[in-house]
Amino acid sequence: MKINRRKFIKGGLGMSAIAISHASFGKNLLFNDDESDFCKSLSPIGRKLETEGYYVWGTSPIIGDDGKTHVFYSRWPEKYGMGGWIHQSEIAHAVADTPESEFEYVSTILKPREGNFWDSTTCHNPHIKYVDGKYCLFYMGNSNKKTNTKRVGLSISDSPNGPWEHAEKPLLNVSSEEEAWDNHCTSNPTFLKHPNSQYWLYYKSWNTADYENYTDPKIRGNRKYGLAIAENLEGPYSKYEGNPVIDYSGMGNNIQAEDGYVWYENGKFKMILRDMGIFNHQYGLYIESPDGIHWSKPKIAYYNTDHYFTQPPKPKHLSKYGRFERPQLLLQNGKPSHLFLTTQGGKYMTSSTFVFKIN
16 A cells, blocks of 8 residues: 555645755765754763663653653673674663663563564664553564564553563565665664654665675665554554655765654654764754655754763774764653763773753
8 A cells, every 4th residue: 555645745845855955065064054953952961771791772761650761772781792783682671760860770571582573583772652542662673683674563551661562563564676765674663643643653774785785894775764654553554655755865975864763843843863974974963844754954963972071992892982873852741851862882881871951
């Protein structure tokens, strides 16, 4: 089933997903208007969830019905190194009195399981939302310890304390066509309930041919974001026929973005992502949209770690040292109050959560 484009963008802008002139938008050329108001509003609080023996990644926060701040995050044993996320990650739950307090681990709620399941070899990148009176945990799993089986699933609970069950099947599969932009995986979900009461799920993917044709072993295709829409929370989700809605590949040099987080505020759709070449590979991106489909030219959402704090020299085993990843927001009364990120380093020289207050 394909979504009728006119149904969702009636009276729209009549342009492609990224119909922007980049002629004067050069890589690493920063101007006064490159910094978003979102970026200017950030005040660093510090590292959280430093956990001996583990890498901590992708921390997604929510205020529970008990008034406390609950977070859902990825973690895996330190012995597997940074690459352990793809074959050993589990999703854990921690709680604090406030978003700026120390978080205490409660339990592991989803972990790789034996058997032939879509998420049997990793459970990763949680994204928590409160929807229709339910706590909805979107996450990514795989079944062969590789990227080509990454899929998006949903676990639902009446309480942030669970119980949580593995999703029986993915919400979203890859496209079958060989030339499709998203025939390799579906991953890194971000979700909102649209003002028109539909359920909008954004997802990251790339093309298998794109993945295989690069000669640089560090390049894993060109990441783009698509949109899938459903009339019910649990689906079925149908891919928007104008996908991908976020695509920077036309800028050259394999420029791309990932780790999107979307929300709706003051009549606008807003998103923050991790930059992968527009400014550099260390900043975050901030974009806006009138309709959730056509997005603005990116501005800076946040800077690299050195902009906010100092840390010891980079160790050899941490290749992503110095940058923030997996932005997730704590929304209170429909507005973001805190930004949760993850970054390598910290007390145990693995990785941990980092929190900003949004003023």
